[in-house]
Amino acid sequence: MLTTKQNITKKSKKSTFRKISEWLHLWLGLTSGVIVFIVCLTGGIWTWRYETWYFTEPYQRVTALDKPYLIPSEIEKKVQDYFDKKGLKDAEITGINYGKPGKSALIFYHPDSLKFAQLYVNPYTAEILQDKSEAATAEKFFIFIRAGHRFLWLPQKIGSPIVGAACIIFVITMITGLIWWFPLKWTKKTREKSFKVKWSASWKRLNIDLHNVFGFYSLLFVMLLTITGIMFTFRWFEHGVFRTLTWRAPAEKSYDPPTSDTITTVDTHSVNIEDKIWERMHQKYGDRYGKISIDFPEKSNDSYQVMVQFGDGTLIYNNAVHYFDKISGKELLSKGERARPYSSLSLGEKIYRMDFDIHTGQILGLPTKIIAFIACIIGASLPITGFIIWYNRKWGKRNKKVYRKSQVDGAE
Template sequence: MTFKKINAWVHLWFGIASGIVVVILGITGCILVFEQEIRSISSPWFHAESNGKALLPPSKIQEAVLRSLPHKEVHSVWYHGENHTVHVTVNSDSTVYVDPYTAKVVAMVDHEDFFHIVEEGHFYLWLPKEIGEQIVGWGTFIFFFLLISGLILWWPKRWNKKSRDQAFKIKWKARFKRINYDLHNVLGFYSIIIALLLAFTGLMMSFQWFNKGVFWMSGGIDQPRIEAISDTLSMPQTKMLVQVDKAWHKGINQLAEHNPKDIIVSFPEKASEAIYVCTDMFSGTWRDVYLDQHTLEVLPASNKKLLDENFAALIRRVNYGVHVGAIGDLPTKILFFIVSLICASLPITGFYIWWGKQRKSRKKGRKIIKNTYQPA
């Protein structure tokens, strides 16, 4: 009984302390789950017709951007596969979208769009990064343990029919107070596995100590970071744009195992810098590859193919895809959307339960006082 009282006290007050954070993370998470799908519908500049033409190489895309924006520097080109525009990162607050079949600049879109604002709320609560990151991280940490303490509170004292019905069913025909309790208690139980997964993967992204701890417990051994540097002594006179185009071709035809034409290629700024190629982008995972700018050899700083990774590294690689529900495509996204919505509702329904008990306690107290001082 003492343990249950302490657990109930922790669940109540830690829930009140982290409630606002959990509500914001839950609602913004619901929106971000379907970010790509919403963007695809609401942004006509995402689409391009191939009409039988081949994709143009990065050098042609850069040339088209510099014709329209002569004073800008192109940092990278992101191809989104067939029948989609490529988006080009330049030293500006806008993202440039280019038709990869005609090299026509289709649109310039401000980076500070709706989804960027939502991301700022999900990552930092619209606060300065240093402060917001810590609040989000520790709010998620508290929520993780609230889910466990909630499971303890949910656990029926007896497993008879009445207790099972109370634990697993929402009594829709009851008064609002009872429905609210069931929404907190029953939906909290049904969503607990995915909710724990969301919190766990969120903690992996929030805290380095947590990430490293999980990596170590999974059997991984952290190695010193290898810097991706090109050997300038081998072929220092190589033309950079020619090599970038060759790196793009190599990424599509040799490096990629999944979605080969969904690829990011960077433009090195100096001879010692490697060419960055991001490939194998599927289900929220990707592979970072660094190519020597002169020889196009894969440098040791590159990721292995996903299936060649050990278990500990695999957890790190799939963490983001699991967190956003992309690991299982649309069915998983729908499931994660529902659970994220439930997570956002738990502090609200929980607060109403507590507030109702406080009102009942105050009414009872006033009744006792009234009866005590009533004349005989």
């Protein structure tokens, strides 16, 4: 049995730094817990948006055939026939997307000057699969989820900085949590408590293990998802990350695509420009692309913009952007940051460009999506398990004493 002096000596082993870290972990965690729970939970759900849309919207899928896709002009002709039958005299096609085999082609169009709509088309036959002028139910659900994840369903100017601040606090909480988790002395008993969950323990002990052990194993993943998320809220934080990765100041983000030559006249009737662009992109990338998006020029001096995405067609970091003159079909050079090939970037710039794909878990496809989802669920659980630990230590024993006293009084 410890004497009073021995007990004081044992308690005094904690350094001031450790005491401050534990205090910060407790109160910062309690302060930001609700927001962290919402952000992590909605982030985990949002990870699966593309898969949900693909399986709940059958018109996104077609039977893959062993033959080439129809060229844009052939699809556009069928679409124009559809417009004529529907009486959409003012409808204007603004772009076309080709995906991987098994996925529908997508036509973007304006039914009139104010509206925006999409047509899902079979890329092998040009059959119209779906005329979509508003978001489907699953899309509306994920729009709602994203609003909670980014802004807590508040106006953006209010909700975004609140979420960003809570995430910064969460980063501090994770660091102080790691300090708290680290045993003062490594023994067999402390190793087991630090790295193993004792599933046969009481629920209070199990709750502590879930908080400590799961928190430790998921720390790097949750930290990475949180830091990449803060970059979308605070420009100063984004610039700080860029400077850290590249050791230079970030260039101003500007979008200034090259324009078409409106003076030169070329006979384009023999070859459709969109067909020429599609053929060139297909020759250049073969079957390596995940999605090819051709945006049509809308103004007189606009150029065609083509974005080629790889993987499953949702990756952003390594996409390739091309511009083509609307009259001659000649490829135009762009000096903008957006058009720089991924292969020409420095290592730091490449990592920086991966921000969104890392944050959403889609960087390496399904494996990293699963990791991101699990990390988000664990992240959402930490404020709950942490609150329960605090409540049990603060009020649990007191309530237990009151309960026992009431039993004794009742027995008398």
